Amino acid sequence: MTEALTDSPPQAFNELRDLIIERRDKLPRRLAQVAAYTIEFPDDIAFGTVGSISERAAVQPSTLVRFAKALGYSGFSELQAVFQERLRDRPNNYEARLQSLDEHTSGHSPAMAAIEGFSEAAIRSIERVKERVKPEDLDEAARILAAAETVYLIGLRRSYPVTAYLHYALGTLGIRTVLAGSPSGVDREILAFAGPRDAALAVSFTPYAPTTVEYTRQIVAQNTPLVSITDSPFSPLALNTSVWFEIVESDFEGFRTLAATMTLAAALAIAVAEKRRAGGRR
Amino acid sequence: MTEALTDSPPQAFNELRDLIIERRDKLPRRLAQVAAYTIEFPDDIAFGTVGSISERAAVQPSTLVRFAKALGYSGFSELQAVFQERLRDRPNNYEARLQSLDEHTSGHSPAMAAIEGFSEAAIRSIERVKERVKPEDLDEAARILAAAETVYLIGLRRSYPVTAYLHYALGTLGIRTVLAGSPSGVDREILAFAGPRDAALAVSFTPYAPTTVEYTRQIVAQNTPLVSITDSPFSPLALNTSVWFEIVESDFEGFRTLAATMTLAAALAIAVAEKRRAGGRR
DNA sequence: AGGAAAATGGAATATAAGTTCCATCACGAT
DNA sequence: ATCGTGATGGAACTTATATTCCATTTTCCT
Incomplete structure (x- = not known):
């Protein structure tokens, strides 16, 4: 059997990469060849099979196999x-940024x-x-x-702050809102x-408050157009809705912030205001 | 054999995702369950084996297998x-990603x-x-x-959603709050x-709502410790306050989001909960 | 140049994976 | 209530995958 290392091999990609680069020229011909390949086509190593890669x-x-063991x-x-x-x-984009965040994190209070x-x-x-919302x-x-005469805002529990924000934001932009x-x-x-000439905006996340779901049913039954913000395509709010947005808030220790939802809410408010300005008064 | 589709299945992830979402509610129970799982944990589908995923x-x-065939x-x-x-x-490298981001940005609606x-x-x-808040x-x-028996939350207008969020967050963590x-x-x-054994948390940004300022005066006069979140050292809330945080929300076209404030609020809630747990009951 | 040690290619093997099949179950129509 | 269709669980089967083994070749030292 080939010689194994005394200490355990790296579990993190970056360390492994460094190790491979360092050992490269001490390895025998074929293993060096593999080393070069792994560095050049790491994605292939991740997804391929021994047969296809070889x-x-x-x-x-x-x-x-020998390479791995070496x-x-x-x-x-x-x-x-x-x-x-x-x-x-x-999470596609900000990996580097987040990584540096992780480094700062350790050792703090x-x-x-x-x-x-x-x-x-x-x-x-x-x-x-930014990636998911479709223009x-x-x-x-x-x-x-x-186009709505009055916008009805529906949000309970964790979603309530969002509707409260929209109540404020749309209010300052001269749009009449009612906050449920x-x-x-x-x-x-x-x-x-x-009614049909109004509109409603509902916000709800897992576990969906039954009351919210019920309200949206009522709204839809009254032929009022409904816009929803929720966290899954399978949310009860995603059905029967004129337009819906999917927001997945990452959690930290099981707790979720509302940062992304608030960002979308702000964008929505501005977009509404612009539409009103552009489309003339009703 | 189960029925197969006439046209070929999607080769691009986004199309597949849309297809799954669209078909979801027409699928039988177990297949719908799989559908939900694939949407929630796409990475797991990419790397797992049939055994581990199932x-x-x-x-x-x-x-x-049935799901795939369906x-x-x-x-x-x-x-x-x-x-x-x-x-x-x-693309792995940071710059390339940011660049592609910028490209997306321009020329959009x-x-x-x-x-x-x-x-x-x-x-x-x-x-x-992250940079400004002192541990x-x-x-x-x-x-x-x-240490407070009851936490009084003060926030009007744009700040109200923040206190509403804290009302919810602290509430779920078992801390008694009153929302003004x-x-x-x-x-x-x-x-x-x-009273002195309680505490208050006030949130206010320019232009400071006179009511909020007045409330905080009252609170301080009653010897209740006060924590503030505001946007300037010269804010009326920064004075006479036990501790205060400076949050400057960047604006876009004169409009401000609450993302950063919400992030601080969440961190504060967790920190309080941890202190309670660690420090025993009062 | 000769020999030992290491490296290599390729077949053999054991394991794990994906797929198929069938008995049973649940549900809706008659 | 009964029948029939479709869905489900789980075992059986087949394929393919990773690993091991060994004969052969290469390398390097004396």
């Missing part, structure tokens, strides 16, 4: 896992760790909004809300006033 | 390939410009929080709030109950 790298399958892994699969980790859970953790989660979430949807939502979910408790009666 | 998705291995693929492996493509050949603009503003604001301040604020600023209009009387 073919493309022009070596024998057994050579790949690096201290128990077999090729173990080495492959490291290459896969690199591609996993990568628990309070500061919370700040860093939530910042990281918030930035990720916002990034995702057409935003335009359509803005059109609906801009406040402690008044007469929401149903208020929502009964909504 | 275990985590709580279905039989055969169900995964979508028109020849088998699970073919569907998996689409999930892998999504992760392959993604005004609606999308709003999303991009607010996202940028929000991320910048959050990063500033000692956060610790001290958490200590004050954790809601439409009830009896805030002053409610705040009169606050």
